[in-house]
Amino acid sequence: MSKAPYAVVTGGGTGGHVSPALAVAEALVARGHDKSEILIVGAGRQVERQLVPAAGFELVALPGRGIKRSASLDNLSAVAGLAQALGRAIAMALRQRPKVVVTVGGYAGFAYAAAALLLRIPLVVVSVDARPGAVNRLVGRFAAVNATALPGSGLPRAVVTGAPLRRAATERGRGEAARQAVYDRLGIEAGRRLVVVTGGSLGAGSINAAALEAAKSFAGRQDLAIYHVTGERNYDEVARQAAAAGLGPGREGLSYLLAPFDRELTGALAGCDLAVCRAGALTVAELTAIGVPAVLVPLPGAPGDHQTHNATVLASAGAALLLPDGECDGPRLAKELAALLEAPGRLEEMAKAAAALGRRDGAAQVAEIVERAAGKKER
Numbered sequence: 001m002s003k004a005p006y007a008v009v010t011g012g013g014t015g016g017h018v019s020p021a022l023a024v025a026e027a028l029v030a031r032g033h034d035k036s037e038i039l040i041v042g043a044g045r046q047v048e049r050q051l052v053p054a055a056g057f058e059l060v061a062l063p064g065r066g067i068k069r070s071a072s073l074d075n076l077s078a079v080a081g082l083a084q085a086l087g088r089a090i091a092m093a094l095r096q097r098p099k100v101v102v103t104v105g106g107y108a109g110f111a112y113a114a115a116a117l118l119l120r121i122p123l124v125v126v127s128v129d130a131r132p133g134a135v136n137r138l139v140g141r142f143a144a145v146n147a148t149a150l151p152g153s154g155l156p157r158a159v160v161t162g163a164p165l166r167r168a169a170t171e172r173g174r175g176e177a178a179r180q181a182v183y184d185r186l187g188i189e190a191g192r193r194l195v196v197v198t199g200g201s202l203g204a205g206s207i208n209a210a211a212l213e214a215a216k217s218f219a220g221r222q223d224l225a226i227y228h229v230t231g232e233r234n235y236d237e238v239a240r241q242a243a244a245a246g247l248g249p250g251r252e253g254l255s256y257l258l259a260p261f262d263r264e265l266t267g268a269l270a271g272c273d274l275a276v277c278r279a280g281a282l283t284v285a286e287l288t289a290i291g292v293p294a295v296l297v298p299l300p301g302a303p304g305d306h307q308t309h310n311a312t313v314l315a316s317a318g319a320a321l322l323l324p325d326g327e328c329d330g331p332r333l334a335k336e337l338a339a340l341l342e343a344p345g346r347l348e349e350m351a352k353a354a355a356a357l358g359r360r361d362g363a364a365q366v367a368e369i370v371e372r373a374a375g376k377k378e379r
Contacts (some may be wrong), residue, residue, distance in 0.1 A: 001215070002238075003036070003037075004026050004037040004039035004096050004097055004098065005096055005098045006033055006038060006098065006099050006100070006374070007025075007028060007029075007036055007037070007038050007039075007098055007100050007102060007374065008038075008039045008040075008041055008093075008096070008098045008100075008102070008104050008112055009021045009024055009025050009039070009040050009103075009104070009118075010042065010099075010101065010102070010104070010108065010109045010111075010112040010113060010332075011042065011068075011103050011104035011105050011109030011126075011130040011350055012039070012040075012043045012044075012048050012106055012108035012109070013104050014020065014238065016049050016128070016200065016280050016281075016282045016283075017042075017104050017105060017108070017109070018042065018047055018050075018051050018052065018105040019165075019167075019282055020104045020123050020126055020128055020163065020164045020282060020363075021040060021053060021102075022040070022052065022055050022057070022166055023164035023165050023166045023362075023366075024126065024164050024362040024363055024366050024367060024370065025038045025040065025055070025103070026055070026167055026363065027059055027077045027164065027364050027366065027367035028367050028370065028371075029305055029361035030167075030364070030367070031083065031364075031367050031368075031371065035056045036058075036113050037059055037226055038057060039057070039060060039096070039098070040052050040058065040060070040088065040110075041059075041061075041062060041089070041092075041112045042059060042060075042061060042062070042108045043061060043062065043106075043108035044061025044062075046261075047232075047261065048061070048241045048242075048259065050075070050263055050292075051263055052236060054263060055123060058153045059259070060092070060241040062085040062087050062088055062089060062108065062111050062112070062238040063084050063088070063193050066375065075083070075321030078159075081109065081212055082107065082110060082166075083107065084161065085110075085111035086110075086111045086114055086115065087358050088111070088116070089111035089112040089115040090115045090118065090119070092115070092167040093112065093115040093116060093119050093121060093229075094119065095326030097121070098120075098121060098192075099118035099122070099304070099374040100121065100122045100123075100124065100368040100374035101113060101121050101123050101124070101127075102121070102123075102124045102126060102366075102369075102370055103123065103125055103126065103139060103343045104125075104128070105125070105127060105128075105129075105133045105136045106125070106133065106135060107134050107135065109135050109136075109139075110135045110138075110139070111161070112167075112243070113125070113135070113139045113173065113317065114125070114139060117139060117142050121176040122144045122373040122374060123142070123143045123144055123373075124143060124144060124145050124146075124147060124148050124366070124369055124370050124373050125139060125140045125145070125146045125147065125155070126147045126164060126284050127140070127147070127148045127149065127153055127155065127296075128149045128281040128308055129149070129280075129281045129303075130149075130150050130152070130153075130258075130281065130304070130306045130310065131153075131154075131304035131306050132146075132153055132154070132155055132207060133303065133338040134297045135317045137153070137154075137155070138153065138248060139157075141154070141156060141157075143214070144157070144373045145157055145158075145159055145369050145372075146158040146159070146375055147159055147164075147365070147366045147369055148160055149161070149162055149281055149362065150281075154194055155238060155323065159297070159365075159367050159369060160284070161361075161362050161365035162359040162360075162361060162362030162365065163281055163282055163285035163359075163362045164362045164363035164366045165267070165282075165285055165289055165360065165362055165363055166325045166363070167363075168264075168266045168287050169181070169266045169285075169286045169360075170269070170289055170292060170360040170361075170363070171268040172266060172267065172290050173290070173291075174270055174271075174291050174292070174351060175291060176208075178267070178270035179194075179271040179273070179302060180250060180265050180271070181267060181271060182194070182270070182271030182272070182329060183271065183373045185264070186225075186227060186257055186268070187249070187257075187258075188225045188227075188240070188255055189225075189255065189279055191223065191321075191379060192222075192223055192224055192225040192255060192272045193223060193224050193225070193226070193274075193341055194224075194226075194227060194268075194271065194273050194274075194348070195201060195224070195225070195226050195272065195273065195274050195275070195276065195337060195339060196229070196269055196274075196275045196277075196301060197211040197226060197227070197228045197229065197271040197274070197275075197276040197277070198226045198228075198229040198262075198265065198275070198276075198277050199229075199230070199231055199234075199277065199278060200233075200277075200278055200280065200291060201232050202231050202232070202233060203231020203232065203234040203235075203306050204278060204297070204299070205234060206278065206297065206328050207277070207278070207297055207328065208228075208230050208231070208234045208238050209329075209330070210328045210329050210332070210333040211226070211276065211329050211330075211333065211341055212227050212238055212241055212242060212330070213227070213246075213253060213329065213330020213331070213333075213334070214226075214245065214333045214334035214337060215228070215242070215245075215247055215256050216245050216330070217315065217330065217331070217334045218253075218334065218337075219245075219252045219253050219254050219373055220253045220254070221253060222252075222253055222254075224254070224255070224341070225254070225255035225256075225257065226256050226257070227257045227259070227268055227272070228256065228257065228258050228259070229260070229261065229262050229265060229268075230258060230259070230260055231245065231261070232260045235258070235259075235260035239258055241325050242256060242258060244284070251374065252336055256276040265288060266290065267314070267372050269286065269287070269290055269291070269292050271291050272292065273293075273347060274292075274293050274295065274337065274340055274341065274347060275287065275292050275293070275294040275295070275329070275332070276294065276295045276297065276299065276337070277294060277295075277296065277297070278296070278297060278298065278299050278307060279296040279297070279298045279299070279307040279308070279311035279314075280299070280302075280310070280324075281306070282306060283298075283357070284310045284311075284314060285358075285362070287314070287319075287354055288314070288319070288354050288355065288357040288358035288359070289358040289359065289360050290354075290355075290358070291351045291352070291354045292320070292351065292354055293319065293320065293347045293350030293351050293354060294314070294319070294320045294341070294350075294354070295320065295321045295323050295333070295336055295337070296310075296315070296320045296321070296322055296323065297323050297325050298311045298322070298325060299323070299325065299329045300324075300325045300326070304367045307326075308322075313330065313362070314353075314357065316351050317354075317356070317357055318350060318353040319350050319351075319353035319354035319356075319357060320354070321336060321340070323336060360376075
């Protein structure tokens with residue numbers, strides 16, 4: 001970056017971090033800041049390398065990886081990597097002197113956030129989970145503002161903004177135009193129902209296995225398409241098994257489409273009949289902002305079991321079906337999908353219930369908070 005950035009937005013490691021980081025960056029651009037004034041600092045994982053430059057922002061990667069919650073020798077190298085990242089972040093911050101730093105959490109959000117605190121650069125913490133992660137709890141104690149998606153975060157100086165969503169999610173609506181766009185992009189024949197399956201940018205083994213088995217049971221259906229976004233680490237194995245089972249594009253019966261990652265996934269969600277996915281805070285926020293009926297499979301062992309809490313909120317409102325991870329196998333998933341697809345009236349009701357829960361102004365509210373924090377420094 002040739003000139004000092006106005007804002008550094010840091011965090012990353014998964015799509016659940018990259019998406020809110022880009023949402024905040026895009027909201028700042030919408031408020032008059034040039035893209036060249038905003039720097040994204042992350043972990044340099046593939047999802048970041050795909051999404052950040054495509055959005056027109058510069059990406060700088062710092063070393064390091066997350067620390068395991070259980071005792072492990074790997075944590076020694078992880079701590080060493082974080083220390084190296086902190087040193088580099090301090091050097092960068094001394095050189096760049098941004099007016100404000102925003103962290104969206106994750107191990108990749110620690111180094112530059114800590115550097116901001118050490119150098120007295122205003123820090124805004126963005127926390128999308130009902131229970132903030134370890135990094136956000138640590139640096140949030142000293143942040144100028146903690147912008148949270150939900151009340152009850154326990155963070156000081158918290159302002160509830162809703163989750164910051166990218167414009168691709170907040171500006172999309174369901175309907176024939178959205179359906180036609182995704183059908184054209186994916187090459188799906190008109191008249192087929194569309195189910196989108198995703199376990200997030202890293203993938204979810206249980207969802208991938210269940211979706212593949214369910215697809216086998218639907219192999220003869222000519223009225224159905226399944227778009228299965230596996231995540232990078234599971235793609236090759238799922239593709240191998242699908243080919244062995246005779247599933248794939250151009251086959252008779254079920255239209256089964258595979259992808260390791262889709263940067264236009266929100267478009268696919270807007271045009272689908274039903275989604276199958278995890279219940280992370282950002283995923284839930286996007287589903288409700290667009291109005292997508294879903295089968296939610298909460299991640300087991302998530303901190304505070306927050307994904308089950310998220311899924312329960314949607315299920316209680318009639319917007320989703322909660323399927324525990326331990327019960328998510330091929331026969332059960334196929335049964336639930338078939339029942340929902342055969343009741344289009346119920347899917348319409350679920351879509352309306354999801355949309356009623358949606359909130360679309362989170363990114364704009366965070367951007368306003370960021371500007372106020374930067375203004376305090378200028379005064």
